Amino acid sequence: MNADAQGGVETHCPYCALQCGMTLVPRGDSFEVAARNFPTNKGGLCRKGWTAAALLRAPDRLTTPLLRRGPDQALSPASWEEAVDYVATSLRSIQRGYGPNAVGVYGGGGLTNEKAYALGKFARAVLRTKNIDYNGRFCMASAAVANQRVFGIDRGLPFPLSDIPGADVILLAGGNPAETMPPLMQYFEAQRAAGGKLIVADPRRTPTAESCQLHLQLTPGSDGALANGLLHIAIREKLIDEAFIAARTVGFAAVQKSVASYWPDRVERITGVPAASLIQAARLLGKAKNAMIISARGPEQQTRGVDNVIALTNLVLALGQVGKPSSGYGCLTGQGNGQGGREHGLKADQLPGYRKLSSTADRAHVAAVWGMDPDDLPPPGLPTMELFETLGQRGGVRGLWVMGANPVVSAPDAKSLEARMAKLDLLVVCDLFLSETAALADVVFPVTQWAEEEGTTTNLEGRVLYRRLALAPPLGVRSDLEVMHLVATALGREQYTSVEPRAVFDELGRASAGGKADYSGITYAKIQAEEGVFWPCDAAHPGGTPRLFAERFATPDGRARFFPVEYRGPAEQPDEQYPLYLTTGRIMGQYQSGAQTRRVEELNAAEPVAFVEVHPDTAAGLRIQDGALVHVETRRGRATCKARYSRAIRFDTLFMPFHYAGRGRANTLTTTAVDPVSKIPEFKISAARLLLANEDGRDATTLK
């Protein structure tokens, strides 16, 4: 065990992208979480962080591989040898019969950089398949594309959190950090204390919106119109920064033309936000000395996700609010290592260091580090939703390897996904628990978790952090790195794997050297000494890069790009049959698919079951009482849960958290429509109807 002088192990939370510093203090045969004064969370943790040690002693932790020995048989314990052998034989037979791309890999943004890098290499060098993607596709993909197009580089926040309090005005579009990243709120509180103003755009008056000075309660899916409308007003009122536009950007003329038709009355009609509020918001932003725009999943998880973010970057660029302290556009990355995961090879089109699979030079660089012929590297693969479409289909993926995700709960139209998964020849899941996805698998490998291994994560600021090994894993459990090594060995390609996180990190440094996300100057020791290192960090910039874009953008000519964006509504609009908007998202007490937090007693006691948030006036019209059992229906299917009254939501909108499985699963309802470029699904908007569950006699009174 690695313990510091106080008898505790300094590490980071296993959950979200804030990656709060915490100390694990031994207590009996387990640990207790203690606060730690790390520069990001400054001693703060949310309820999930405080209770995270419960994960380490969860009673139903998997400790032996599980194998389904026949199609109609249940999963039952197997030895590591038998399970590895089964997987290798099955992978070989699938690839022999249907080609290398008939095996797919689906990773997770919770995996450390080391594991994410190793998984990308496992897919491309060991399995030689092009088909690898990850759950960040559901999360960060729209902002990632927009950031790359506009600024030439995708780092969630191009500035440190410590920049937030210095901003005079911040527009937070579709984020609810008071529930999703509570310790982050101290930065907004400091901003307010310094006289700053916060504007929140959200269809719900969330706890975050409660703390703001101006709440724009927009119609779901209308973000593009809102941002265009604000720019229209800023131009009309001469609040834009002509000098900045001329010196540091290209393409403004076309954008100016395109927003000409977004006059306030029209935008009020589209967004439902009063014209006076639009004008107030534009003036606040336009007159601020320093202004910031931050987005989260609200505008991003839409079929216009990329356009929505670009409309926001158009606004921030036109105001000249980029490239100086306490200004700029940033996106709040979600998962613990959502940032690092997409940098180091989990994405269908990317190699480590943000290199591109489509670039000959990039392929040559990475192939040299991996010791293979660049021609043997597969081409870019299918993004998640396209990959999921092909599962078990003719010419599609017949064997799927899932590491660090639970798509049966978290993917849209989850019932259809389950049906396709059942047609696979092989489903392998590596997890800590028998998640809903693992329960469908042919083989489940039990793996180590955060505090049982060392490794790095990259937080929402692009700060690379070190997680220490705190305790030995339960007997029978292996690390993700070991699992990949065992299977690679059985396939005769063990040379492409390593079980040692430090060795993997060193190699990642070499593979990323010279790339956009350059980690070559980062070591575990340096991270510990400096409380995290901001990438890019190479020999020439040993101190890392806390703030990007001071002198130039990462585009070839150093200028940021404007792109005209036309508002188009969501893929599915409410109609007579399905008259309400259904939006989905998060609540404080559960994390993601709930695979982890539903196993933490204290969290589950606080938020045990699924619910749908509905305005009491809307509910009254449907004769639905607060707490009644209701059906929420969309064109995909039906979920059953409790109605929860809330005056904080629009009359025309329902909200469901997506953390629950079974009958209350929100993703039974969501649409598979995706953004044409980022391929993110439209989790934030489906057309839905609400009805009392006992009206049709098909309901039950118990909820799963």
Ligand SMILES: Nc1nc2c(c(=O)[nH]1)N[C@H]1C(S)=C(S)[C@@H](COP(=O)(O)OP(=O)(O)OC[C@H]3O[C@@H](n4cnc5c(=O)[nH]c(N)nc54)[C@H](O)[C@@H]3O)O[C@H]1N2
């Ligand atoms: N407690 C908890 N915290 C988490 C997580 C968790 O599961 N639980 N997950 C982590 C992860 S991976 C992520 S990605 C982050 C996500 O963090 P957030 O983005 O803050 O969370 P969400 O609840 O998905 O969505 C934010 C808000 O978008 C609003 N919204 C819905 N539709 C629209 C729309 O059309 N336009 C706009 N502007 N807003 C809209 C919702 O009402 C919601 O309040 O949270 C991280 N932190």
Ligand SMILES: Nc1nc2c(c(=O)[nH]1)N[C@H]1C(S)=C(S)[C@@H](COP(=O)(O)OP(=O)(O)OC[C@H]3O[C@@H](n4cnc5c(=O)[nH]c(N)nc54)[C@H](O)[C@@H]3O)O[C@H]1N2
């Ligand atoms: N309707 C709706 N759906 C959504 C969203 C939404 O807003 N609305 N948001 C989307 C977003 S932003 C995200 S990020 C996704 C998240 O969706 P998922 O990634 O599917 O959700 P998680 O619960 O984080 O799944 C992680 C799994 O990995 C396991 N695990 C944890 N640590 C490790 C490890 O070190 N190794 C391995 N092998 N396994 C590990 C956990 O036990 C868990 O089963 O959901 C998306 N789905």
Ligand code: SF4
């Ligand atoms: S905010 Fe995120 S990182 Fe911090 S304690 Fe909560 S879940 Fe963990």
Ligand SMILES: [Mo]
């Ligand atoms: Mo996410």
